[in-house]
Amino acid sequence: MRAGSYTRCRRGLILIGTAASALLVAFVLEAATIKTPAEECLYARYTLHEEVARFLGSLDFVSRELVVRVVGATKEVRGYPSRDLYLCILTETGVSSPEKLDRSRPTVLIIASQHGNEQSAKEAALGFIRDLAAGGLRPLLRRANFLVMPQCNPHGNHFDRRSNEQDLDMNRDHVKLESEGASAVHRVFRAWMPEATLDMHEKGDDYYRVSLGCVSNINIAPVIQEFSRRVILSEVERALAAKNIAFGEYLVRDEIGLNTSTGAAIPRERLRERETMLRYSTVEINDGRNSLGIYQTLSFIMECASRRDLQTLRERTSWQSLGLKYWAEAVVKNGDDILTPVNRLRREDLDRAGVYGEDDPIHLRMEYARDPAITKVVRKKFETPPAQPRGILKVDKKAGDALTAADLEPYRFSAGQRVLEEVVENWFPLVESRLTVPRPLGYVVPGDKTEALENLLRHGISVGLFTRDFSLPVEAYAVTEIEPSDIDWLPPKLIEVEKRNISVLARKGDFYVSCAQPAASLIPLLLEPQSQFGLICYRRFDLVPKKDELFAVWRVVEHAELPIVPYKDFLS
Ligand SMILES: [Zn+2]
Numbered sequence: 001m002r003a004g005s006y007t008r009c010r011r012g013l014i015l016i017g018t019a020a021s022a023l024l025v026a027f028v029l030e031a032a033t034i035k036t037p038a039e040e041c042l043y044a045r046y047t048l049h050e051e052v053a054r055f056l057g058s059l060d061f062v063s064r065e066l067v068v069r070v071v072g073a074t075k076e077v078r079g080y081p082s083r084d085l086y087l088c089i090l091t092e093t094g095v096s097s098p099e100k101l102d103r104s105r106p107t108v109l110i111i112a113s114q115h116g117n118e119q120s121a122k123e124a125a126l127g128f129i130r131d132l133a134a135g136g137l138r139p140l141l142r143r144a145n146f147l148v149m150p151q152c153n154p155h156g157n158h159f160d161r162r163s164n165e166q167d168l169d170m171n172r173d174h175v176k177l178e179s180e181g182a183s184a185v186h187r188v189f190r191a192w193m194p195e196a197t198l199d200m201h202e203k204g205d206d207y208y209r210v211s212l213g214c215v216s217n218i219n220i221a222p223v224i225q226e227f228s229r230r231v232i233l234s235e236v237e238r239a240l241a242a243k244n245i246a247f248g249e250y251l252v253r254d255e256i257g258l259n260t261s262t263g264a265a266i267p268r269e270r271l272r273e274r275e276t277m278l279r280y281s282t283v284e285i286n287d288g289r290n291s292l293g294i295y296q297t298l299s300f301i302m303e304c305a306s307r308r309d310l311q312t313l314r315e316r317t318s319w320q321s322l323g324l325k326y327w328a329e330a331v332v333k334n335g336d337d338i339l340t341p342v343n344r345l346r347r348e349d350l351d352r353a354g355v356y357g358e359d360d361p362i363h364l365r366m367e368y369a370r371d372p373a374i375t376k377v378v379r380k381k382f383e384t385p386p387a388q389p390r391g392i393l394k395v396d397k398k399a400g401d402a403l404t405a406a407d408l409e410p411y412r413f414s415a416g417q418r419v420l421e422e423v424v425e426n427w428f429p430l431v432e433s434r435l436t437v438p439r440p441l442g443y444v445v446p447g448d449k450t451e452a453l454e455n456l457l458r459h460g461i462s463v464g465l466f467t468r469d470f471s472l473p474v475e476a477y478a479v480t481e482i483e484p485s486d487i488d489w490l491p492p493k494l495i496e497v498e499k500r501n502i503s504v505l506a507r508k509g510d511f512y513v514s515c516a517q518p519a520a521s522l523i524p525l526l527l528e529p530q531s532q533f534g535l536i537c538y539r540r541f542d543l544v545p546k547k548d549e550l551f552a553v554w555r556v557v558e559h560a561e562l563p564i565v566p567y568k569d570f571l572s
Pocket residue numbers: 115118171200201202
């Protein structure tokens with residue numbers, strides 16, 4: 001409920017009673033009995049955007065702790081109009097802006113339904129919002145602030161498809177930020193700077209009903225991954241075990257030596273030629289986990305089992321709900337042990353970025369690696385017997401009658417499946433650095449690289465504009481070898497550079513991007529030409545150089561009084 005809307009509520013409930021205390025009790029009672037749209041229809045259909053809006057509106061009306069904000073809108077496309085993207089702010093005192101947040105307790109961001117056909121994530125997020133605002137999870141608000149974006153991809157939800165209205169996979173869009181949904185996530189993240197985040201998804205029909213993955217890009221302090229796994233994942237696993245729900249850390253099967261996590265459209269013939277490995281979730285920073293983790297955030301992905309049919313919606317929503325609840329409880333319980341290191345690591349990043357030194361490496365390329373101490377991993381999986389029933393007949397049929405899909409009810413979830421143990425020898429739990437550069441003080445970006453500049457702004461990165469021509473010493477990269485990628489969204493197949501210390505003229509209208517800001521580790525990853533995660537991977541940014549050219553972006557490693565003013569500062 002928004003501050004100042006109390007009168008509106010009082011009028012709304014005037015018939016129930018007049019005493020303020022009685023009203024408060026009435027609000028709480030009423031809120032507690034509000035059902036999510038899925039609960040209301042007994043999980044007979046997916047909750048679509050209009051119902052999300054009605055549900056949040058009702059809850060907002062009766063809950064003092066909840067404030068709902070519109071933080072973006074999807075693009076209008078043929079067959080589906082623009083839809084608002086909601087942020088639910090849940091705090092003990094009904095805070096409505098980041099400035100008023102009690103930062104002595106952790107702030108937590110939960111995003112759901114980036115993939116539109118992973119519906120149970122959204123259904124569980126809606127239940128979680130209700131339970132925090134008015135149900136059994138309310139006590140958590142005494143110890144943490146919660147931000148929930150329950151429906152990041154309304155178009156995908158509507159048509160029950162993975163991608164958004166621009167046909168983009170939003171969870172591969174967190175570097176280029178073409179989609180409104182991913183941009184909104186980053187706008188919210190940068191405005192509120194939560195210390196812990198969770199991105200909710202569904203996977204296939206897996207033995208592990210709930211999986212959590214932690215950060216794995218090695219520019220994120222190792223202590224974050226270690227703490228996430230040792231403390232948070234363990235606590236969630238214990239809590240789920242008490243409910244007899246199988247938990248396993250989120251692992252990904254991938255081809256050895258091939259990076260399939262970029263989202264690039266790699267032709268099928270280039271896949272499936274190699275041996276596969278099992279690894280932790282991707283090192284890419286284009287997803288909803290590492291892209292927030294790179295700010296030294298305790299960031300997670302949750303993947304719950306799903307057969308993606310309505311018959312199992314209740315069951316899969318219950319796994320999401322329990323996974324989310326136990327994750328939130330673990331984060332709240334360990335609040336101080338999260339707040340202190342995250343704040344320290346963010347401060348250290350800022351401090352280091354303000355001083356140039358060779359001992360401040362940024363890892364531009366990395367590879368998954370084996371651990372000599374742990375050479376294999378044992379995982380459980382379902383094996384479907386060949387004679388698995390196709391379904392149960394809903395109508396009387398006899399030999400010779402035609403049988404249609406509509407005559408069959410799906411067989412119950414996982415029925416008939418055996419659990420097998422699989423020993424995986426190609427176990428690559430480590431990530432090793434393959435190329436580092438010292439973090440510079442900042443970068444000069446030419447004024448005509450408009451798309452790249454707009455991208456930095458969408459990340460909430462502060463940019464300075466040169467107000468006059470200015471000569472300065474820089475490190476420039478001379479490109480000695482270049483073989484561009486033949487596929488968009490991938491780094492050049494080969495790029496070799498030589499660093500040159502030269503004096504250059506930054507023109508009036510060029511830009512300066514200081515690394516001494518919260519995105520201290522992200523900025524070099526976006527702007528370095530040899531970064532496997534960089535803007536150079538995407539054709540729209542037009543950054544792939546030619547042989548013998550100087551790369552367009554220059555590194556500044558010496559302090560100087562630059563003639564710059566903030567560029568589009570009014571956006572933040
Ligand atoms: Zn997903």
